Amino acid sequence: MTAETQSYEFQSDVQQVLRLVVHSLYSNKNIFLRELVSNASDACDKLRFMALNDPTLYGDQPDLRIDMSWDKDARTLTIADTGIGMSRQELVDNLGTIARSGTRQFLDALEEGKKADAQLIGQFGVGFYAAFIVADKVHVSSRRAGSDEAFAWESAGDGRFTLEPSDQVERGTRIVLHLKDGEDEFLDGWTLRSLVRTYSDHIGFPIRMPVEKEGQPTGEWEAVNQAAALWTRPKSELTDEDYQQFYKHVSHDFNDALAWSHNRVEGNQNFTSLLFVPSKAPFDFGMERDTRKGLKLYIKRVFIMDAAEQMLPNYLRFVRGVIDSDDLPLNVSREILQNSRQVEKLKSALTRRVLDLLERIAREEPEKYAGFWHEFGNVLKEGLAEDPSSTARIAKLLRFASTHTGERDALVSLDDYIGRMKPGQETINYLTADGWNAARHSPQLEALKARGVEVMLLHERIDEWMIGYLTEYEGKKLRNIAKGELGSAELGEGANESTTQDETVKAAAGLVEKLKSALGDRVSDVRVSQRLTDSPSCLVLSEYDMALHMQRLLKAAGHDVSAGKPTLEINPAHPLLQRLDGESDANRRDELALLLFEQAQLAEGAQLEDPAAFVRRMNALLLG
Numbered sequence: 001m002t003a004e005t006q007s008y009e010f011q012s013d014v015q016q017v018l019r020l021v022v023h024s025l026y027s028n029k030n031i032f033l034r035e036l037v038s039n040a041s042d043a044c045d046k047l048r049f050m051a052l053n054d055p056t057l058y059g060d061q062p063d064l065r066i067d068m069s070w071d072k073d074a075r076t077l078t079i080a081d082t083g084i085g086m087s088r089q090e091l092v093d094n095l096g097t098i099a100r101s102g103t104r105q106f107l108d109a110l111e112e113g114k115k116a117d118a119q120l121i122g123q124f125g126v127g128f129y130a131a132f133i134v135a136d137k138v139h140v141s142s143r144r145a146g147s148d149e150a151f152a153w154e155s156a157g158d159g160r161f162t163l164e165p166s167d168q169v170e171r172g173t174r175i176v177l178h179l180k181d182g183e184d185e186f187l188d189g190w191t192l193r194s195l196v197r198t199y200s201d202h203i204g205f206p207i208r209m210p211v212e213k214e215g216q217p218t219g220e221w222e223a224v225n226q227a228a229a230l231w232t233r234p235k236s237e238l239t240d241e242d243y244q245q246f247y248k249h250v251s252h253d254f255n256d257a258l259a260w261s262h263n264r265v266e267g268n269q270n271f272t273s274l275l276f277v278p279s280k281a282p283f284d285f286g287m288e289r290d291t292r293k294g295l296k297l298y299i300k301r302v303f304i305m306d307a308a309e310q311m312l313p314n315y316l317r318f319v320r321g322v323i324d325s326d327d328l329p330l331n332v333s334r335e336i337l338q339n340s341r342q343v344e345k346l347k348s349a350l351t352r353r354v355l356d357l358l359e360r361i362a363r364e365e366p367e368k369y370a371g372f373w374h375e376f377g378n379v380l381k382e383g384l385a386e387d388p389s390s391t392a393r394i395a396k397l398l399r400f401a402s403t404h405t406g407e408r409d410a411l412v413s414l415d416d417y418i419g420r421m422k423p424g425q426e427t428i429n430y431l432t433a434d435g436w437n438a439a440r441h442s443p444q445l446e447a448l449k450a451r452g453v454e455v456m457l458l459h460e461r462i463d464e465w466m467i468g469y470l471t472e473y474e475g476k477k478l479r480n481i482a483k484g485e486l487g488s489a490e491l492g493e494g495a496n497e498s499t500t501q502d503e504t505v506k507a508a509a510g511l512v513e514k515l516k517s518a519l520g521d522r523v524s525d526v527r528v529s530q531r532l533t534d535s536p537s538c539l540v541l542s543e544y545d546m547a548l549h550m551q552r553l554l555k556a557a558g559h560d561v562s563a564g565k566p567t568l569e570i571n572p573a574h575p576l577l578q579r580l581d582g583e584s585d586a587n588r589r590d591e592l593a594l595l596l597f598e599q600a601q602l603a604e605g606a607q608l609e610d611p612a613a614f615v616r617r618m619n620a621l622l623l624g
């Protein structure tokens with residue numbers, strides 16, 4: 001400490017993250033090295049990018065590299081890079097606060113669940129604070145490229161850090177870890193080499209270590225990694241482990257990737273892409289800051305920017321990885337990217353790659369695909385609206401619950417569905433509903449179930465909107481079975497041949513009239529149902545009306561919904577309707593009719609306009 005030393009307190013979130021990282025990641029303690037090397041590599045990337053415009057930033061040191069050394073007596077491990085470095089203010093901001101959006105919510109969630117396990121904190125992307133897993137004091141000295149001042153940051157991870165001027169570094173950042181008791185394995189050249197090879201071999205800058213002869217340093221340095229950007233290396237040289245480590249570096253994800261696609265394209269456009277599908281959605285998926293969406297744009301091996309928004313459609317925003325173009329100009333800006341035809345072409349090439357990859361997983365590893373769908377299925381669905389040119393391909397990737405499996409998580413594809421269609425059936429039938437239970441118990445399904453005709457059960461919020469963009473698949477119409485009348489197109493051969501149906505309709509004519517007069521303008525029509533076998537009644541819309549639960553959602557959100565009134569369909573064979581038909585007291589008959597209507601509303605998930613009146617009617621019926 002000198003007179004110029006100043007002391008600061010960590011932002012409170014940092015203290016909590018730090019504690020969680022140290023406690024819950026001890027069994028994965030090696031990752032601290034990956035995190036520090038990853039930061040050093042990012043810093044070298046940044047300097048190389050900035051030097052495109054201002055080569056003087058290199059000063060008289062053009063080499064970008066990461067040096068790792070250790071001191072057995074002092075029990076320190078040092079990682080020094082010649083990257084961009086940090087100014088005094090950057091040391092305070094970057095190492096004393098956490099800028100990620102959603103940090104607070106994430107920490108609260110951890111605290112609530114009291115399940116601060118490695119998986120969860122790992123999802124957060126652990127970063128610099130991982131140093132405190134193995135060190136009880138961390139000293140960071142740094143000089144921003146081109147600056148004549150350097151500063152040292154130091155902390156024991158106890159809630160405070162200090163800052164003072166420093167002269168220990170020419171350019172970039174030098175991190176000295178004072179290892180905790182028992183962490184001496186990180187003072188061993190052999191161990192460190194093997195860790196670098198495991199975790200950081202893919203880093204595109206040389207990671208150097210002192211050459212030792214018979215345990216003594218010779219004063220020379222040698223690179224211990226491949227020092228070639230991973231995506232530039234031939235696939236045949238790369239192992240799954242190499243890809244996984246690289247994925248963790250670009251995505252800041254702690255979990256393994258689910259799958260990846262690595263391609264070199266030559267011709268009109270020349271580029272390499274390496275795209276990953278994560279196995280888990282990050283904790284802040286959907287609310288990350290725009291710049292951190294995880295698709296990194298490189299041009300001729302130089303990192304340019306995070307450019308997921310320009311390079312991928314929004315519905316593929318879960319994809320992580322790298323695109324390295326040989327054709328774009330190095331001085332490209334965000335604005336240029338947004339308006340470039342070349343980028344449009346890259347974007348559609350990348351979109352195709354991702355869809356290829358997903359198709360391959362769906363085909364070859366259905367269980368893996370189910371995992372993907374669980375995490376990102378609802379995001380992919382947005383593609384039907386966003387990317388009409390890929391409708392058929394996206395549709396092939398969709399998965400839905402179905403009456404065929406009857407289980408919420410046993411999903412089927414449209415192709416599966418088509419394979420099970422009944423003779424004469426022309427449409428792919430589905431039902432949308434406000435939740436799983438409303439879907440699977442809907443009275444609308446009864447006749448279809450009785451005939452063994454499968455219905456897809458679309459019970460997610462997004463489904464009603466999404467399915468509007470998918471009218472056809474493989475030449476078959478998609479059909480909402482809660483709308484209009486059902487015939488042989490929906491039900492298969494023989495649906496309209498039954499003469500009993502005509503007779504039933506005739507026989508029920510009087511009953512239908514009684515209901516119409518009782519319900520008045522609450523409904524647009526009353527008719528004998530072909531849908532029901534067990535329930536007394538249900539509500540049906542015209543083919544062009546918006547589903548009732550959607551109408552409710554929109555109304556609740558303050559929208560004006562002018563939709564047609566539903567039709568009440570009845571099952572004349574049901575004892576309740578027979579009783580209604582035989583009721584001679586006109587008052588009681590009207591009450592029963594209303595009850596029938598209200599039940600149909602309830603079954604479909606609606607709230608009644610006058611619930612108390614419903615209860616009164618119900619009680620009267622129970623007691624009568």
Ligand code: ADP
Nearest residue numbers: 039040043085086094095126127128129173252
């Ligand atoms: P992340 O890498 O996810 O941003 P970290 O906790 O690893 O989070 O690092 C926080 C920030 O500190 C980085 O974004 C970077 O700005 C800065 N930083 C860390 N290490 C270095 C370094 N070696 N050189 C320059 N800046 C660094």
Ligand code: MG
Nearest residue numbers: 038039127128
């Ligand atoms: Mg980092």
